[in-house]
């Protein structure tokens with residue numbers, strides 16, 4: 582009997598809007614690999630049983646992505662965690678190897694850096710303002726404190742000041758976060774002096790969302806990076822464009838983290854043609870045309 586088809590997928594709750602199946606199924610098709618990427622919407626009380634079954638030699642699942650709200654929670658289920666994921670203390674990619682051991686990686690952080698590199702933005706000596714202190718901020722702040730191209734300053738504003746404080750205290754135990762400063766209000770982010778403004782909050786996902794920063798603070802010397810990719814243009818990005826700032830949405834980060842995740846699962850480097858197809862699939866999906 583033929584081996585059952587290999588299964589990959591994303592766990593989280595909810596996952597219904599994920600664009601990852603488009604990207605990864607495009608890659609499987611392009612490579613002629615008989616595998617499928619599925620959505621696994623899991624409630625918290627279903628995690629134990631799900632992870633238990635992954636160790637079964639008969640399980641067809643060989644790789645997973647992890648999204649909100651489980652990127653930290655899954656650490657407890659893994660047999661091994663990559664050095665970067667140990668620094669960030671969050672995992673968005675899991676490889677299940679032939680021995681059914683679970684190895685966790687963080688590809689969000691290098692995905693973000695790869696997109697910044699594509700945008701030709703070098704963080705060395707730059708002043709960075711960050712909105713938010715949730716899961717994605719954890720990855721981004723940690724990696725910005727680790728890279729040789731060390732920013733001059735990173736100011737962080739979060740609606741819940743206590744959450745931001747806890748996050749920074751935690752990051753500080755593993756990396757030199759002396760360049761990070763928490764601020765009490767958006768005005769204290771000093772966006773007028775900043776080179777890069779990163780929105781890591783979910784504010785902007787809904788059409789009626791009002792940006793956390795006011796238009797007067799934005800300027801042509803700024804790159805405004807919004808992690809949100811749906812909608813493709815948030816109200817923050819629209820406002821930034823009107824003020825002459827460069828803008829980027831999070832689709833590039835999603836693409837690069839996906840390429841890295843796939844490469845971990847397949848243990849191969851994807852060629853440019855497959856990568857281009859993956860990106861095109863994402864772009865079609867983000868415009869609501871799943872094709």
Ligand code: NDP
Pocket residue numbers: 649689712713714715716717718739740741744781782783784786793808809810830831832834835836838
């Ligand atoms: P979390 O739920 O961990 O964090 C949400 C953040 O948004 C918190 O800082 C929260 O502040 C803030 N927030 C939510 N609502 C409001 C509001 N009304 N006013 C002010 N602040 C608010 O989510 P993630 O960090 O995982 O994800 C955030 C966004 O980033 C999502 O839109 C997600 O899709 C996107 N993302 C994109 C990725 C990509 O590859 N492009 C990868 C990962 C995430 P508080 O602490 O006060 O609640």
